[in-house]
Amino acid sequence: MITPILKALDQLPDPRFRYVLIKAIAMTLGVLLALYAVVGYLISGIDPFSLPWIGTVDPGGLMTGLAIGAAMIASIFLMIPVASLCIGFLLEDIADAVEEVHYPHLPPATPPSLAVTVLDTVRFFGILVAANICALVIYILVAPLAPIIFYLVNGYLLGREYFQLVALRRMSAEDAKALRRANRGQIWAMGVAMAVPLSIPLLNLLIPLVGVAAYTHLFHSLRGRVSTPAR
Template sequence: MIAPILAALNQLPDPKFRMVLLKAVAMTLGVLIVLYTVVGYLVSGIDPFSLPWIGMVDPAGLLAGLAVGAMMLASVFLMIPVASLCIGFLLDDIAEAVEQKHYAHLPAATPPGLLTTIVDTVRFFVILVVANIAALAIYLLVAPLAPFIFYLVNGYLLGREYFQLVALRRLPPREASALRKSNRGRIWVIGVAMAVPLSIPVLNLIVPLIGVAAYTHLFHRLRGNVSTQAGFNTQAR
């Protein structure tokens, strides 16, 4: 499982890969800025009021500070669905960059249409948000195990979705699902390896791109396709 991740990391200097990385970082930061702005706007709309013996109270300033702090804390949890939302629109660009460098001998893939991409990306974003909200109850019940549950749940969801989308570029839905199900353990491991650094600021901006690239390599490894680049053999074992 290390080889696909290392191959993805080795491609970071690739100009086309860097361009996709810049797009992913810009989109992720843009979404987070919008979220912060919306929360700040909602808080600023609260009017000052007067309390007996205290006088005028301006809750906007207090709530703004609390909201920013809460958003910074929530960003650890928000980063996974936000990153998935952004990277979903760039998944084909990432997979194409990997295939042009490592699998140029293969015929061109057939990515899904724009409407399908939008529907799948938004659907997965909603699933991630709902799953993490539902898991909050479990986190409270078993607080010491909360980080492990968080990474296991999100690692499974990320791996399932990204591998499936990568596979659908070259396989019919039924075959893509069958390949994913028969290799769910490997896919889950890479998903967890992807979920852990997603909670680390700055590093979480590049992790989704590395994850999708790693799943592209894993897909070709499972299909028996060999990389044309020396030093990295993706032939299935």
């Protein structure tokens, strides 16, 4: 698990990586800013009211600040699904950059169509959001273990999806699924290694790119142990 991550970090100076990183940051910040704008708009529509001994209270201004503050805190948790939503559209660029440098002997990959990529990305975004909403109950019941559960759940989901997307570029869905299941421990562990820094502001803007690059290396390492032909 360590070697693929180190290889991914070593390629960060690559101009193609920088280009993808800029796009990823722009998309991620755009989604988060849209979230803040929607929350602020909904709250600002509340009319002022009067309270005894206090006078007129403008909930719009007060609640907007509170809501945006809450949204900024929530964005720490939302960053995982938001990053996954954005990176799904950039995965091909990242994987190509990795393979061009480290696996130049391979033939061109045959990734899924744009329609399939969009549907799969949106589907996974929904799964991540639903899984974290369901996990809220567990977080409340066992609050001290909430961070561990959060990282384990999201690490599993991230690893499963990222590895599958990378694998589908070079093997059938059945072969990709079989390879993932046979190595679920390594794939899950790397997913957790991604999920932890994804909850750290600023650093989380870089992790999706590093994660996809690392999973590309992991995929080629695992595939090299079996006789599945490249495509």
